[in-house]
Amino acid sequence: MQLVQDSGLNIYFDPETLRIAFVDSDAGKFQRPEYSVRTFEALSPILEDPGCVAGEEQEIVYWMYRNLGLQGNEHMVKTHSLRYDLSVFRLHRFGQELMKTSGHYHPAIWQGGPSYPEIYEVAYGTAIFLMQEVDDINAGPDSVDVSSCIALECRQGEKAIMPPNFGHVTINPDPNTPLITTNWVCSDFSSVYGGAEVCQGFAWYRTEDRGWVENPKYACEVPKLRHARCGDVPELGLVAGRGLYESGLANPELFAWLKRPYDFTQLMWQGIEFSDPDDEAWKATYVEQVDNHE
Numbered sequence: 001m002q003l004v005q006d007s008g009l010n011i012y013f014d015p016e017t018l019r020i021a022f023v024d025s026d027a028g029k030f031q032r033p034e035y036s037v038r039t040f041e042a043l044s045p046i047l048e049d050p051g052c053v054a055g056e057e058q059e060i061v062y063w064m065y066r067n068l069g070l071q072g073n074e075h076m077v078k079t080h081s082l083r084y085d086l087s088v089f090r091l092h093r094f095g096q097e098l099m100k101t102s103g104h105y106h107p108a109i110w111q112g113g114p115s116y117p118e119i120y121e122v123a124y125g126t127a128i129f130l131m132q133e134v135d136d137i138n139a140g141p142d143s144v145d146v147s148s149c150i151a152l153e154c155r156q157g158e159k160a161i162m163p164p165n166f167g168h169v170t171i172n173p174d175p176n177t178p179l180i181t182t183n184w185v186c187s188d189f190s191s192v193y194g195g196a197e198v199c200q201g202f203a204w205y206r207t208e209d210r211g212w213v214e215n216p217k218y219a220c221e222v223p224k225l226r227h228a229r230c231g232d233v234p235e236l237g238l239v240a241g242r243g244l245y246e247s248g249l250a251n252p253e254l255f256a257w258l259k260r261p262y263d264f265t266q267l268m269w270q271g272i273e274f275s276d277p278d279d280e281a282w283k284a285t286y287v288e289q290v291d292n293h294e
């Protein structure tokens, strides 16, 4: 077992067996997290090749530990409505598709308003967060309109911002290293999975043999995929190498943007750095539009 150092918590992990241990120490005792799993069967509706799970339906693809943390820090949920979660992903390929999560959207904070954002950390391995913005998070593939798609790469220790209104899928692009992510998110809502399921996943699939391919189910024109990397945003409590749990605890008010994103549009997008200058120009226009609308 090795220490998952980048989480900043006393968590040990065996990359071979995927066993994870939350170890009590002088630094604190863990509160018992809520634990759930996703099976191959549960994921099959959003795969490029749903039939590839045949014979393995009940196998577990990933484990989610919700409301993880140290005893004595219950005020993070009770007072600040901030929940800390950790997820462990096994190594796998779905046919030619790389390991991924089911994909979901967050609901709007108020009717017609922005949806809740989220902050992820890669505590072990590498992740790509595939994000897309749609006109209706429940719509099927014949009527949904996708306005933007982003592939945000996040290396170990980095923090990945999911801005409001962007649904997200977590992909493990590394075929040799399992993945552990952690996140802080507002505890006042439940995610919406339906739209991604009826569309057979998001508008892009990441495959081993063909790279990024469009999901042919979408009747609308699928926007180009904009590639980005994660940057630090100290003003939002996000610094690579500093554990997300510790940053949240040290100053919960710094994470108020997870509940009031409309005051922090510029800063949230500052953490998403596009390699192509055209995409950076798109970002500047997008941020301006959001700020003018609110």
Ligand SMILES: [Fe+2]
Pocket (backbone or CB within 6 Å): 104, 106, 118, 168, 191
């Ligand atoms: Fe989310």
